[in-house]
Amino acid sequence: MVNVDVTPLPGIGTRQDFSTxxxxxxxxxxxxxxxxELIVSRQDDPDACTASIPLSAEEAGALANLLxxxxxxxxxxxxxxxxxGVSTRQLPLPHGxxxxxxxxxxxxxxxxxxxxxxxxxxAGTVHPSPGPDFTLASGDTLITxxxxxxxxxxxxxxxxx
Amino acid sequence: xxxxxxALIELGAVFFGLGILGRLAWKIGISPIPLYLIGxxxxxxxxxxxxxxxxxxxxxxxxxxxxxxxLLLGLEYSAGELVTGLRRSWVAGLVDLxxxxxxGVAVALMLGWGPVGALAMAGITYISSSGIIAKVLGDxxxxxxxxxxVVLSILVFEDLVxxxxxxxxxxxxxxxxxxxxxxAVGISLVVITIVLVVALKFGRYVSALVDSxxxxxxxxxVLGAALLVAGIASQLQxxxxxxxxxxxxxxxxxxxxxATRMLEPLRDLFAAMFFVVFGLNTDPRxxxxxxxxxxxxxxxxxxxxVITGWFAAKRQGIARMGRARAGxxxxxxxxxxxxxxxxxxxxxxxxxxxxxxxxxxxxLMAIFGPVAARVVEPVARAVNARLRPATA
Numbered sequence: 001m002v003n004v005d006v007t008p009l010p011g012i013g014t015r016q017d018f019s020t021x022x023x024x025x026x027x028x029x030x031x032x033x034x035x036x037e038l039i040v041s042r043q044d045d046p047d048a049c050t051a052s053i054p055l056s057a058e059e060a061g062a063l064a065n066l067l068x069x070x071x072x073x074x075x076x077x078x079x080x081x082x083x084x085g086v087s088t089r090q091l092p093l094p095h096g097x098x099x100x101x102x103x104x105x106x107x108x109x110x111x112x113x114x115x116x117x118x119x120x121x122x123a124g125t126v127h128p129s130p131g132p133d134f135t136l137a138s139g140d141t142l143i144t145x146x147x148x149x150x151x152x153x154x155x156x157x158x159x160x161x
Numbered sequence: 162x163x164x165x166x167x168a169l170i171e172l173g174a175v176f177f178g179l180g181i182l183g184r185l186a187w188k189i190g191i192s193p194i195p196l197y198l199i200g201x202x203x204x205x206x207x208x209x210x211x212x213x214x215x216x217x218x219x220x221x222x223x224x225x226x227x228x229x230x231x232l233l234l235g236l237e238y239s240a241g242e243l244v245t246g247l248r249r250s251w252v253a254g255l256v257d258l259x260x261x262x263x264x265g266v267a268v269a270l271m272l273g274w275g276p277v278g279a280l281a282m283a284g285i286t287y288i289s290s291s292g293i294i295a296k297v298l299g300d301x302x303x304x305x306x307x308x309x310x311v312v313l314s315i316l317v318f319e320d321l322v323x324x325x326x327x328x329x330x331x332x333x334x335x336x337x338x339x340x341x342x343x344x345a346v347g348i349s350l351v352v353i354t355i356v357l358v359v360a361l362k363f364g365r366y367v368s369a370l371v372d373s374x375x376x377x378x379x380x381x382x383v384l385g386a387a388l389l390v391a392g393i394a395s396q397l398q399x400x401x402x403x404x405x406x407x408x409x410x411x412x413x414x415x416x417x418x419x420a421t422r423m424l425e426p427l428r429d430l431f432a433a434m435f436f437v438v439f440g441l442n443t444d445p446r447x448x449x450x451x452x453x454x455x456x457x458x459x460x461x462x463x464x465x466x467v468i469t470g471w472f473a474a475k476r477q478g479i480a481r482m483g484r485a486r487a488g489x490x491x492x493x494x495x496x497x498x499x500x501x502x503x504x505x506x507x508x509x510x511x512x513x514x515x516x517x518x519x520x521x522x523x524x525l526m527a528i529f530g531p532v533a534a535r536v537v538e539p540v541a542r543a544v545n546a547r548l549r550p551a552t553a
Contacts, residue, residue, distance in 0.1 A: 010246055010313045011237040011295060015305060029304045032418055039305030047483035052302040 015039070028060075036060045057123075062139060064124025069141045072119060072126060076145065089151050090121070091158055093140045098161035105132030113153040115146025168214045175204070175215075179433050190300075190535075192293045194495045195527045197433050198520055201440015202448075219438050224401070226435030227500050228391045229428040231402040234291065234497075235409020236417045236424075238317055240360035243410065246317030253311070253473035254318030257491075260465040262287040268458050272451075274512045280333055281505035284326055285519050286462045290495030290527065291316045297531045298490060308474045308487040315473055315491060323497065324353050324406055330501065331400035334508035348397075352407065360411040368416035376423065383412075383420045384427070402500060432496065439503050440520065447517035455521035462526070463533065466491040482541055489537035493530020498523050 007015045009029070017027020017039065025041035034057060042050040055063065069090040076088040093099060099107050110116050120127045120134065121141040127134070136142075144154055179193075182200055186193035238246070247254075265286030269279040294316065303309055325346070332345030359367065371386050373379040387405050394404025412420060470488030479487070502519030505511045 007310050008242060008245070009304065009310060010242040010317045011291070012299075012304060012313065015310070017305070025307075027305065033422070037304060041305075045480065045482050047307040047479050048486070049302060049305040052305050 017041075038063070061123030065121050065139075065141050068124055068126070069121045069143065072121065072143055076118065076143065080145065085147055086145060087148060087151070088118075088143065088145050091142045091144050091151070091155055093136055093138050093142060093158055095138045097136075097138055097158055099136050099158060100138040102136060103132060104130050104134040104136060107136075107157060109144070109154055109157060112157060113146060113150040115144050115150040115154045117142045117144050119143040164214060168218070171215050172218070175200075175437060176430075176433075179437065183433070191531055192290070192296070192493070192495055192527050193433075194290075194293070194436055194499070195524045197436035198440040198443075198499070198524060201437035202443050202445050202520065204437070204441055219434060219441070222431050223435035223438035223503075225388070226428070226431035226433070227402050227503065228387055228405040229424060230432050230435070230496055230500060232387045232405040232409045233421060233424060233428050234320060234323075235406040236412060236421045237291070238320065238410070239413050239417065240357050240364060240410055243317055243321055244357065244361070246314045247321060250311070250314040250318050250473065253315055253469065253476060254322070256472055257315055257319065257466075257469040258287060258322060260469055261462055264458055264461045264465060268454055268518075269515075272454065272512070272514070272518075274515065277333055278505075278511045278515055280330060281501060281511055281515060282518075284323075284330060284501040285498040285522065286458060286494070288319055288323060288494065288497040288501070289316060289466065289491050290493045290497065290530065291320070293493040293495045293527060293530055294490055294534075297493065297534045301534060303486065303490070306483065306486065308470075308477075308479045308483040308490075311474045311477050311479065312470065312487050312490045315469070320406075321353075324403060325349055327400045327403045327406075327501075327504070330504060331403075331508075334505060334510045336510065349403070356407045356411055360413060364411060364413035367411040368413055371412060371420070372416045379419065380423050383424065400504070402504070435503070436496075436499060439499055439506075439516070442506065443516045443520045447514060448521050451514050451518040452521055455518055455525060458518075458522055459525040459529065462494075463492050463529065481545070482538065485537050485541040486534075489533040492526065492533045494523055494526035495530075498526075 002018050004016055004018045004027075007017075009015055013029060013031040015027060015029050017025050019025050023046070024043065025039075025046055027039050029037040029039055029052065031037070036055040036057070036059075038051070038053040038055055038060075039049045040051045042048045073088050073090050080086050080088060104117060104120075117130060118128070119142075120130050120136070121143065122137065122139070142158070144151060146154065178200060179197060182196040183193040186196050262283035265282035265284070266279040268286075269275075269282035272278075274282070294312065298304055298309060298312070328345050328349035371379070371382045373382060387408055390404040390408045391401035392404075394407075395401035409417075467485070467488030470486075470491045471484040474484040474487040498519060502516060502523075506513075506516045
């Protein structure tokens with residue numbers, strides 16, 4: 001279990017960080033005005049930061065997707081290990097996709113590929129079991145379960161319609 | 162030329178000039194405060210270009226500048242942060258107070274300014290500039306550092322001390338007797354306690370009183386409330402600045418954040434005017450005689466702030482490099498030293514040289530503070546390498 005330290009920074013915001021197994025401190029400084037800084041401690045001086053990268057709320061969400069989705073996929077793959085021929089993948093809804101702003105039902109993924117979307121990760125938040133009326137947005141990550149062929153087809157559909 | 166036209170032209174020239182100075186300051190990585198002071202000194206009595214006709218406006222604008230400086234300082238910290246800050250850092254806070262007020266007291270007594278001058282100088286050398294420090298820590302990417310909460314909690318403690326100190330100073334400057342001074346202390350202690358309790362328990366009601374979804378209404382309400390409270394506080398001899406500060410503490414949550422965002426540009430405008438007016442009232446010819454004292458004071462109080470930060474960071478289990486960073490970060494003095502000097506000078510109860518010394522001191526510390534924070538790491542590394550060549 002990762003132990004996240006929450007430290008108030010009076011007048012600035014909050015620092016939330018934890019120590020990794022490799023001995024590095026990784027975390028986020030949340031400013032009062034809502035922007036974030038990703039902080040990574042220095043190797044030779046764990047009190048200091050080697051980087052503090054300013055992130056907008058949108059960018060922080062994108063980073064959270066990158067880090068959060070693989071864990072979900074790994075977990076689902078683990079659960080489906082006994083079912084031969086089925087795997088879980090994270091499919092991005094690319095910018096310029098015809099389904100940006102349309103519902104999951106519009107993609108008709110299930111009918112066309114037999115793959116089903118079990119969760120949508122958006123801005124670091126997991127929306128489990130999205131219904132056909134769930135509205136997609138570019139940048140979403142669709143956690144999809146299906147056969148390898150079905151998943152490959154689904155990627156094409158999300159990209160080109 | 163008619164009077165209004167001349168005043169407008171002068172005022173426009175002053176603000177435009179300050180704009181250029183401010184841009185220059187951030188470009189070379191220092192706070193604009195010293196440049197504003199220099200600008201004021203140049204335009205004032207005995208300066209290069211004496212300025213006439215806008216004294217009345219400038220005076221009122223600078224008063225508003227002080228009120229806004231303190232109001233935003235109060236808004237910066239919620240009552241909860243102040244209370245936890247006090248609980249967590251009072252030992253380091255007291256070390257800070259003793260180490261950094263004493264040099265000011267000593268210099269004032271050596272120059273024969275008496276106990277009143279000593280009290281004013283104590284505040285001037287004690288109070289770090291939270292504005293400069295927060296900016297420098299952000300610029301240097303140190304907000305995620307482990308020593309940064311230590312630095313910030315010392316600043317929080319200093320602000321609480323200010324809430325006690327300013328009413329005392331105001332009372333003493335007004336020529337209060339021992340009993341009068343003690344009464345002022347008593348009243349301010351009671352008022353601060355009430356404000357903290359009100360802010361902790363009923364902060365949302367105070368906030369609701371000034372809050373409004375309409376930005377225009379909100380701005381007028383916050384500014385109006387601040388000036389009203391400051392005026393009443395001033396009438397009650399608790400100093401306008403403290404009234405505004407306590408109002409700032411009482412306003413909390415999202416209201417405080419919105420108020421900060423809205424008032425920041427106004428604060429910058431009026432505070433710039435305040436620094437200029439303070440500079441205007443400082444005759445440049447009075448600075449050279451106190452320059453030695455100012456430099457000496459700067460050196461000593463740099464060392465004492467570094468010791469303070471080192472001590473405070475050590476208590477939190479931070480390594481040597483972090484301790485050095487915490488110490489260097491605290492060195493900068495700025496706006497609040499000038500606020501204190503301004504109170505003392507305008508009351509006329511202290512030696513005229515105090516303004517000159519405060520100007521010279523803040524010029525040095527506001528410029529050197531950010532530099533110290535920047536160079537501390539290479540310097541500490543070099544010192545470390547020299548002290549223990551065997552381990553390097």
